[in-house]
Amino acid sequence: MKLTSVPNILVISLFIYSQFVHGLEDCRSGMFPPKGPTFKGNVSWYTVNLDLPPSERWTQVIKDKNTELFTMVQTIKDIAKGFFHGKLIDLVDEELPLIVDTLPHPFNEEIKGIAAVSGIPLGEITLFNIFYEVFTVCTSLVAEDLNGNIYHARNLDFGLFMGWDRQNKTWTLTEKLKPLVVNVNFERNNKTVFKSTNFAGYVGMLTGVRPGELTLTMNERFNFDGGYIGILEWIFGKRDGMWMGFLTRKVLENATSYEDAKAQLSLTKLLAPAYFILGGNRTGQGCVITRTRINTLDIWELDLELGRWYVLETNYDHWEAPMILDDRRTPAMKCMNQTTQAKISLSSIYDVLSTKPVLNKLTTYTTLMEVSTGTLESYIRDCPNPCTPW
Numbered sequence: 001m002k003l004t005s006v007p008n009i010l011v012i013s014l015f016i017y018s019q020f021v022h023g024l025e026d027c028r029s030g031m032f033p034p035k036g037p038t039f040k041g042n043v044s045w046y047t048v049n050l051d052l053p054p055s056e057r058w059t060q061v062i063k064d065k066n067t068e069l070f071t072m073v074q075t076i077k078d079i080a081k082g083f084f085h086g087k088l089i090d091l092v093d094e095e096l097p098l099i100v101d102t103l104p105h106p107f108n109e110e111i112k113g114i115a116a117v118s119g120i121p122l123g124e125i126t127l128f129n130i131f132y133e134v135f136t137v138c139t140s141l142v143a144e145d146l147n148g149n150i151y152h153a154r155n156l157d158f159g160l161f162m163g164w165d166r167q168n169k170t171w172t173l174t175e176k177l178k179p180l181v182v183n184v185n186f187e188r189n190n191k192t193v194f195k196s197t198n199f200a201g202y203v204g205m206l207t208g209v210r211p212g213e214l215t216l217t218m219n220e221r222f223n224f225d226g227g228y229i230g231i232l233e234w235i236f237g238k239r240d241g242m243w244m245g246f247l248t249r250k251v252l253e254n255a256t257s258y259e260d261a262k263a264q265l266s267l268t269k270l271l272a273p274a275y276f277i278l279g280g281n282r283t284g285q286g287c288v289i290t291r292t293r294i295n296t297l298d299i300w301e302l303d304l305e306l307g308r309w310y311v312l313e314t315n316y317d318h319w320e321a322p323m324i325l326d327d328r329r330t331p332a333m334k335c336m337n338q339t340t341q342a343k344i345s346l347s348s349i350y351d352v353l354s355t356k357p358v359l360n361k362l363t364t365y366t367t368l369m370e371v372s373t374g375t376l377e378s379y380i381r382d383c384p385n386p387c388t389p390w
């Protein structure tokens, strides 16, 4: 019996559809402070001292998370073995260690340091760093309240449909990733430069705040404009774009203002398309930057006069309809609209991000940020049944 026969497709479609119907729900309320079955735990804090040589910066994080990192890398390898009769893994072990030296400073040295402390082969740590660039789907939003406070929040959904564990009805990769989530305070001269929520072992950034100045998240923009050709080109020697997570890190570490960040995120050539969601510290400063590898297609900004007091991005261009089987945008916007600008706060945004299918089986963590206070809070999430698989 072929899996692609018409009756099978019908059954599979009905199954997926039923999962969605069961998983949808009214906007949640009263979820904050986080509690109950959708809250799996707090995220612990680490300090990374940027005054140290790059190879020594992550030592404490890696020492604490070594077992979990090892398990995760093993799982990724097992998945990668399925591709090209295991040739992909040979490539990882033989070629990626050489490629580390072509990565820009300080990322090359940081990755080498992580490999040395963890005892995990350099090529595999490098693969792990590439993996995040490719397998995240997310919901991010920036909103302004009536007093001009800017909030920025996100759900990070990781794993992109890999390794469904039938017994536990969860995604294996997503579950293995949860113990690796850490909050990091990046310091220079003993002072915070920026804060982020990170995966131990990954040196790029997906979520972060420069207190008093800006907030930034990145969402995947997959299957557009040649997708990951740029990453393959880079592996095979054509290296004229920047890794997306490295650019976000560079902006969080060194940008001097919202405008500077916006310029860097719009103008730097990338290895793959992406969405950058940026918040500033003044009224009207919040935008979604839609990127191709080369260009910026669109910058969608807050505009209070037009009644646009929030911008919200999942993984589809905001001017197009989302894919019908992955519409997290409509439910999230419905709940934002119901909340209203007068009631927006970290707590009410947490409610929005706790509503299925914005919260789903792939959701790893929820982060809440407020630029003026420099707040960054992250919570590990669970989505017990009934819940949509993504």
Ligand SMILES: *[C@@H]1O[C@H](CO)[C@@H](O)[C@H](O)[C@H]1NC(C)=O
Pocket (backbone or CB within 6 Å): 040, 041, 042
């Ligand atoms: C998470 O942190 C909060 C505040 O520090 C604390 O009240 C709560 O008990 C913690 N929850 C868990 C599950 O650790």
Ligand SMILES: *[C@@H]1O[C@H](CO)[C@@H](O)[C@H](O)[C@H]1NC(C)=O
Pocket (backbone or CB within 6 Å): 165, 166, 167, 168
């Ligand atoms: C399901 O979860 C339990 C407890 O977390 C774990 O021991 C078990 O290995 C999981 N099942 C599979 C098939 O991974």
Ligand SMILES: *[C@@H]1O[C@H](CO)[C@@H](O)[C@H](O)[C@H]1NC(C)=O
Pocket (backbone or CB within 6 Å): 051, 189, 190
């Ligand atoms: C940072 O603080 C520690 C202890 O509080 C101190 O020993 C060190 O000299 C300080 N470093 C800098 C660069 O100020």
Ligand SMILES: *[C@@H]1O[C@H](CO)[C@@H](O)[C@H](O)[C@H]1NC(C)=O
Pocket (backbone or CB within 6 Å): 105, 106, 249, 250, 253, 254
């Ligand atoms: C930020 O700027 C400092 C000083 O120029 C530089 O050493 C550092 O590598 C930069 N950080 C990143 C991530 O590019």
Ligand SMILES: *[C@@H]1O[C@H](CO)[C@@H](O)[C@H](O)[C@H]1NC(C)=O
Pocket (backbone or CB within 6 Å): 212, 213, 256, 257, 258, 281, 282
């Ligand atoms: C906003 O950021 C700019 C650029 O970093 C800074 O000069 C300004 O003081 C900040 N404004 C507030 C209100 O913090």
Ligand SMILES: *[C@@H]1O[C@H](CO)[C@@H](O)[C@H](O)[C@H]1NC(C)=O
Pocket (backbone or CB within 6 Å): 307, 330, 331, 333, 334, 337
């Ligand atoms: C939410 O409100 C905006 C602005 O009024 C509107 O364009 C959008 O269609 C609304 N979305 C939903 C899902 O209610």
